[in-house]
Amino acid sequence: MCSLLHRFQMDGLRMVLDVASGALHVVDETAWFLLERLEQGLPLADAARRARAAGFPGVGVAEAVAEIQGLVEEGRLCSPDPAGPGYGPPVRPLRALCLHLAHDCNLRCAYCFAGQGNYHGSRSLMSFEVGQRAIDFLIAASGSYNQVEVDFFGGEPLLNFDVLRRLVRYGREVQAVSGKRIAFTVTTNGVLLDETVAAFLDRERVGVVLSLDGRPAVHDAVRKTPAGGGSYALVAARMRRFAAGRNNWNCYVRGTYTRYNTDFSRDFEHLAGLGFDAVSLEPVVAAPNEPYALREGDYPALAVEYERLARLLAGGGYEGVRFFHFDLHLDDGPCLSRRVSGCGAGTEYLAVDPAGDLYPCHQFVGRPEFRMGTVVGGVTRVDLAERFRASHVLAKTACSGCWARYLCSGGCHANNLAATGEIGKPGALYCLVVRKRIECALFLQAQAARRVRAAG
Amino acid sequence: MPCHFYSEEVFVRKMAKHIVTVAGGRLASTREAHRACEGCQTSCQSACKTSCTVGNQVCPQEEEKPRR
Secondary structure (H helix, E strand, C coil): CCCCEEEEEECCEEEEEECCCCEEEEECHHHHHHHHHHHCCCCHHHHHHHHHHCCCCHHHHHHHHHHHHHHHHCCCCCCCCCCCCCCCCCCCCCCEEEEECEECCCCCCCCCCCCCCCCCCCCEECCHHHHHHHHHHHHHHCCCCCEEEEEEECCCHHHHHHHHHHHHHHHHHHHHHHCCEEEEEEEECCCCCCHHHHHHHHHCCCEEEECCCCCHHHHHHHCECCCCCECHHHHHHHHHHHHHHCCCCCEEEEEEECHHHCCCHHHHHHHHHCCCCEEEEEECCCCCCCCCCCCHHHHHHHHHHHHHHHHHHHCCCCCCCEEHHHCCCCCCCCCHHHHHHCCCECCCEEEECCCCEEECCHHHCCCHHHCCEECCCEECCHHHHHHHHHCCHHHCCCCCCCCCHHHHCCCCHHHHHHHHCCCCCCCHHHHHHHHHHHHHHHHHHHHHHHHHHHCC | CCCHHHHCCCCCCCCCCCEEEEECCCCHHHCCCCCCCCCCCCHHHCCCCCCCCHHHCCCHHHHCCCCC
């Protein structure tokens, strides 16, 4: 029996992912036929007989059988699940904080999960003192880790740039004393990304995630100024200058696609054309009644787009440009426990609101039922932390048998909650999209390997 | 090669006739190896900031190893 395989085809390539080992193979028609029979529960000898009966030449069948046997012995085909019964992720200390420097925003994006920046509460900015306590809390709670992460988030964090600047400087002091390296990032809409800010972020080696959705009309349809106009003209040139100024170092463009632009591969082309070399385009998270919300019926169009995007990258026209979700790491990717643990929200990763309250991640901020404690008192809702830790991919009914489980890890808790009402249950569209993205990513790796082989 | 980040990672281990192995598969060997290590990023802090597909993460310890 060989049930842990995922076989799929794209552009004439037959690919087989050995789910449990993570090995990826490109196979010919004979091996494909044999593996299909193994999946159905036939012994290899019987599968070989069926192959010969179906007209495959005997010599070829014998060769393919030998190759399959060799890979099975090496643990690269039909390998047993390494997690096994009872396996769960280890308890890990806190590693990352998302600091909500501003519950306010200078844009009014239609799809904003944060209620146009204020998280459905009053508009507020984090004080330096709260940020300082948050960094102290992170250092104290990070156990033996010698590297921790702080992301400045909002709303729009650059509305509170002075505090951001002081916190980075404070972080450097703490780093020198504690010996723990702090990696800083900021997620910004770019409106305030002027030369002063850029110079500071460059000098302090702060990673940057830029919110830009793609083509001007696409961006402007949802990312509006308070006066109701589009914001593309306001931010795109600034972002380009900024990225070029640091030679794209640690600079990601993170766009959102909605029902308005299911042809989002065109937005990738636009963003790559602007000179950005690292692009992430994510499906919008929205209530189903919103006009821009994606629906399950949109999936066929989305699948076509992901495939188009994969072909664009495979075609060689975008050398050096990364599309985040196609950038899978099969051989140097995360270890099993990381793959099982998932994003770390609620345990290794917490969000801090301007008042210093802790939440499992940025998407839960402002929801009282998910308030976990404070930066002063630490995590008091241990039950919530345990709930998030226990909601790992192997514990999710929909995921534990899915072929993509060790590449996906069970999805975003907040997305799951929005789609199904449960953090442990991903929505149908989400799963379809993630599986398609992974297939396209595997296709790209197979394509590249084929070229290597062809080149001799 | 189409993209620099694929070309660095992709290598063909077996030049067999019917099955070409693109990635070797090492998941089982990491079951205990990196349980307590601390190098990798939490995926929620990564570029997407929403869907935390862990396969996009790099293990720094594996990254440093020479390729076969």
